[in-house]
Amino acid sequence: MFRKVLIANRGAIACRVIRTLRKMGVGSVAVYSEADGHSLHVEQADEAVCIGPPPAAQSYLCIPAILKVAEETEAEAIHPGYGFLSENAGFAEACASAGVVFIGPTPRQMRDFGLKHTAREIAAKNGVPLLPGTGVLKNVDAALQAAECVGYPAMLKSTAGGGGIGMRLCASAEELRDAYEAVSRQSQASFGSSNLYLERFVTAARHIEVQIFGDGCGSVIALGERDCSIQRRNQKVIEETPVPGLRDDIRARLLETAIRLGKAVRYQSAGTVEFIYDNSCGDFYFLEVNTRLQVEHGVTEEVTGVDLVEWMVRLAAGDMPALESLEIEPKGSSIQVRV
Known part of the structure; x- marks a missing residue:
């Protein structure tokens, strides 16, 4: 297991990662801009280092500055959180070149799914329904x-x-x-x-996503689905699991389809496969894959009892049990509202 992990992010997600690292007995390193010196993640981390001026391009998006802190603090791995550099394949490669483990998917997976047209091509090759x-x-x-x-x-x-x-x-x-x-x-x-x-465009649409986790060697499991249909200006406002009013056979097909796509690319770490569901006919179609931890990952954790951040850290450290050996039994419902 790692002795120390740097969190290349700020705010709620940085605090979320720090909480899991503390539970695991792993040291945490926070980075912050000059404007965020009094932020909660700075206070909660075992160590905190300023990486630059307030503009994100000069701090949270500055790869050399982040890697320099990792070297100075002897952090063995970096968790990117969500946003900023979390889906930046170049950052993951830079981490590897610097001898630091990037906690997340592979650079190839980020590139393949990062462009929507290539993601559609991969989905089509693997029999995933497309609009x-x-x-x-x-x-x-x-x-x-x-x-x-x-x-x-x-x-x-x-x-x-x-x-x-x-x-x-x-x-x-x-x-x-x-x-x-x-x-x-x-x-x-x-x-x-x-x-x-x-x-x-599907007029009577619902936005449904499936949480997946892969070991990078071909094993992928699904941890249920989330309804993210209520949005404002294409931004999710309410996320809920399990999806209400969804037939069990459709739910099973959604999970199976997401797993099939993940296995096709030997997906590594946490990811989300998103679908458009047509309420008028009951069909669903591939939308995209997010190669990172989602903002709404917490609703899945609440019903499964799984700590996705811990899974990500353990997999990156080579300390993750075989996914097939894990028994996940979702219980209850969970909802998240962004205010």
Whole structure:
């Protein structure tokens, strides 16, 4: 087991990781910007080091600064939390080059699932249901032509998007034409890529995601599903498990599908497979994979009794029991509301 882990994050998730590390008897190192010196995660950690000015680019996103602290404090591993560098394949590779263990999925998995069009390709190869959609669009004319096959209404999305950023609902060719350049510019500014694709929009939709965990050697288990349908501006507001009003056979198919996709890439650590569920017909379709710990992971922990952060740390340290040997029996319900 590790003696010391650095948390490359701040706020609630940093405190969450520190809590588990303390339970495990593992030392914690917090990093903070000059603006966060009095934050709770700084107070709770065994050690805390300032890594730069308030702008995230000069602190929480500054890979050299974070790795320097890891070296100075002799931290053997880094937990990225969520947001910031949590899905940055380059950061995971930089950790490996510096001799520090990155607690999370592999760089390849982050890259493959980080771009929505490649994620769709992987899903298609493994028999995961997909909504009618496209690959990367060359330009607005290609989008208009493709939309005739995809059908309206359609969602115009950034291939590198996330967090509800870089998408626009288009109900007609005119709306698609007007939206294309704006979404492309937003995608470039937010994610460094202007690539877009189209996907059929489901009007009577629910947003359902499955929590998975893999050992990186081909074994993957599902820890239940969460309903994240109630959103504001494409941002989740309420998350609940188990999903209310979902037939048992559909629930079983969702979990099996998520496991199949995870096994196909020999998924490592915690991840979430997200689906769109069509209330009008009972079908579900692949949406994306988040290669990190989700904000809403706590609702799954409440009903399963599993500490996902501990599992992530143990797997990274080579101290995780075989997943097949674990008996998980969800009990009760859990709900999280973001205020």
